[in-house]
Amino acid sequence: MTTMELLTWVRGPGMTITIILMLFGIVVRLLEMLILGRKKDLSVARDPASAKYGWRTIMTRSLPSMACLKAVPVTFLTGYIFHIGLFLIVFFYVPHILFIRDLVGVEWSGLPFWVIDGATLLTMLAMLISLWYRISDKVRRYLSRFSDYFVWTITFLPVLTGYLLYHRQGLPYNEMMIVHLVTVQTFLISLPMTKLMHTFTFAFSRWYSGEAAGRKGVKV
Amino acid sequence: MSEEKTLAKLMQDQGVTRRGFLKFCSGLATMMALPASMAPTIAEALENAKRPSVIWLSFQECTGCTESLTRSHSPTLENLIFDVISLDYHHTLQAAAGSAAEDSRLQAMKDHHGKYLLVVDGSIPTKDDGVYSTIAGISNLDMLKETAEGAAAIISVGTCAAYGGLPYADPNPTGAASVSSIIRDKPIINIPGCPPIPVVITGVLAHFLTFGKIPELDSIGRPLSFYGDSIHDRCYRRPFYDQGKFAKTFDDEGARKGWCLYELGCKGPVTHNACATEKWNQGTSFPIQSGHGCIGCSEPGFWDAGGLYQPVTASPTNISDYVAPALVAGAAAGIAAGLANRIKKASAEKKHQKVTNDDLQT
Numbered sequence: 001m002t003t004m005e006l007l008t009w010v011r012g013p014g015m016t017i018t019i020i021l022m023l024f025g026i027v028v029r030l031l032e033m034l035i036l037g038r039k040k041d042l043s044v045a046r047d048p049a050s051a052k053y054g055w056r057t058i059m060t061r062s063l064p065s066m067a068c069l070k071a072v073p074v075t076f077l078t079g080y081i082f083h084i085g086l087f088l089i090v091f092f093y094v095p096h097i098l099f100i101r102d103l104v105g106v107e108w109s110g111l112p113f114w115v116i117d118g119a120t121l122l123t124m125l126a127m128l129i130s131l132w133y134r135i136s137d138k139v140r141r142y143l144s145r146f147s148d149y150f151v152w153t154i155t156f157l158p159v160l161t162g163y164l165l166y167h168r169q170g171l172p173y174n175e176m177m178i179v180h181l182v183t184v185q186t187f188l189i190s191l192p193m194t195k196l197m198h199t200f201t202f203a204f205s206r207w208y209s210g211e212a213a214g215r216k217g218v219k220v
Numbered sequence: 221m222s223e224e225k226t227l228a229k230l231m232q233d234q235g236v237t238r239r240g241f242l243k244f245c246s247g248l249a250t251m252m253a254l255p256a257s258m259a260p261t262i263a264e265a266l267e268n269a270k271r272p273s274v275i276w277l278s279f280q281e282c283t284g285c286t287e288s289l290t291r292s293h294s295p296t297l298e299n300l301i302f303d304v305i306s307l308d309y310h311h312t313l314q315a316a317a318g319s320a321a322e323d324s325r326l327q328a329m330k331d332h333h334g335k336y337l338l339v340v341d342g343s344i345p346t347k348d349d350g351v352y353s354t355i356a357g358i359s360n361l362d363m364l365k366e367t368a369e370g371a372a373a374i375i376s377v378g379t380c381a382a383y384g385g386l387p388y389a390d391p392n393p394t395g396a397a398s399v400s401s402i403i404r405d406k407p408i409i410n411i412p413g414c415p416p417i418p419v420v421i422t423g424v425l426a427h428f429l430t431f432g433k434i435p436e437l438d439s440i441g442r443p444l445s446f447y448g449d450s451i452h453d454r455c456y457r458r459p460f461y462d463q464g465k466f467a468k469t470f471d472d473e474g475a476r477k478g479w480c481l482y483e484l485g486c487k488g489p490v491t492h493n494a495c496a497t498e499k500w501n502q503g504t505s506f507p508i509q510s511g512h513g514c515i516g517c518s519e520p521g522f523w524d525a526g527g528l529y530q531p532v533t534a535s536p537t538n539i540s541d542y543v544a545p546a547l548v549a550g551a552a553a554g555i556a557a558g559l560a561n562r563i564k565k566a567s568a569e570k571k572h573q574k575v576t577n578d579d580l581q582t
Binding site for chain 2: 002003004005007008011012013015016019020021023024025026027028029030031032034035036037094095096098099101102103104105110111112113114168173174177
């Protein structure tokens, strides 16, 4: 099998298997969690319309909090930078938009490459700092498990290989394209099975937190 | 023409001046990415080279490669080279027919055993003992094996000979195979393209005549001097790619302004060839310059690598067909797992024994 044939396989059947496994996994995990449900709160709600606090919290928790900035500045800043960076790279880099267009038939305008390039560098820098912080801080290191380092690695590699691919570094283009796609596929397949599932579950957990707080009369 | 005449003499006979010949050699050196100081070496080698015997075998092909090579306008480097090789066997170009044609092949094989160049265009059907393509009652497979045996080197011209090409496309009904998958004990140079650029084959021939060996090749047998860069990296529209300026259709403003054709399915980023630098028709233009994306024809399996108008990042498989089944299967498995968990939870609750006052008293 030549590089080109391998690339075609990775782009074709390889990507198909990836998407199937990812969608299957996401739906299984979400349903499993939702069907299990939560224990009924028997207390009398201070605000009967507590659900609205749940919906509001989904949004408000994305907004920057000065308290968090003061308490955990490194986590706060690197977290924001690499999450926004990843969002821009995945959804506003033209070749990625074309991949999504092919998949779901919807497209939008991309950003110029220098913007994506800058976002990529900042994302990698923020991720490296957050890793360094996790390792250098005793408490964080104690709390970290293999899965935390694994998730960091499979998130970092697609960004790194994408950057090298665009700048023609490391390997010949087609080989680097294969490496990039395989790292992306590893990320997508692992998504439902790891902490990366927070891509979807964040909304549910925020809703529950907001609703519970609202029910108790806490302002959210 | 006598076979003992050197190339220099033959060129002189054709009215090529010494100055013209040296210009030709400098051009070859540049084209093959050799230092300019190599031009005199090339000139000397070509001047003294004897007229080499070339046997050209056409198998499962469309004759496009031959058309490409003979369509160049005179006088060209291609003509100079092709007028001075002894093309002893070529279906399309030879005057002989029937057994006389086959005899000339056998004669050339005998007279130049171990020295002749074998050029192949077209893939070789291997299924059912190669019955799907025969010449003079001989299967392509047998003819290739027989002719390759005494060849000094083999040049696979066109993507079909190099990698199987269109006949190799899924489901490959004839079991089409490339030359290099059948012949393993000879130096093989792949000059893929559908068709390949004429000047590339001339350059490879000149290299062989000059240095007596095949040029440096990449991992899939292509001369690095011509196939070392991707079309995308050498494309004059590349700055538009970097700026994010793309033609969205073939007749929009972007197309008229000559913006990048990536979104219209250009395969330039994953295709290695010299089109963007050598160009076609005397360096006039190449597909991207005339407004159409690269179709990636010099890469193995290009026909199965997705639609010609599908961006290179789009999947060649129709993934959306699998989305609904994946979601349904996920939902079924998720509901089953969820219910199983609930049953487990209920049974745990049922088994749970509450501590009573009496228990505490005792």
